[in-house]
Amino acid sequence: MYENPLLTTCDAPALTSISDRLYVDLNTALTSLGIPLLTHIGGGSTITRNTSLADCFEALLAQLVGYTGTVTIGSNGMSCP
Numbered sequence: 001m002y003e004n005p006l007l008t009t010c011d012a013p014a015l016t017s018i019s020d021r022l023y024v025d026l027n028t029a030l031t032s033l034g035i036p037l038l039t040h041i042g043g044g045s046t047i048t049r050n051t052s053l054a055d056c057f058e059a060l061l062a063q064l065v066g067y068t069g070t071v072t073i074g075s076n077g078m079s080c081p
Contacts, residue, residue, distance in 0.1 A: 001027055010034065018042060021069075025049050039063055044070040051077035
């Protein structure tokens with residue numbers, strides 16, 4: 001998801017695998033990214049510059065099984081409470 005200024009939520013409750021990379025960048029209204037069952041990402045992961053989203057992704061990283069790819073998380077709008 002790249003540069004969708006009107007996107008406020010992204011919920012994919014049944015998503016378990018992404019074959020390439022997870023890229024969430026410049027979605028200025030995004031406040032929620034719900035991917036609770038995701039356990040596999042085939043490429044790198046980038047969640048950056050989403051100015052309404054908090055940097056709370058420790059749970060997401062913990063649920064990935066055997067993931068050794070590059071993870072870039074930051075410059076989102078709010079700190080994790």
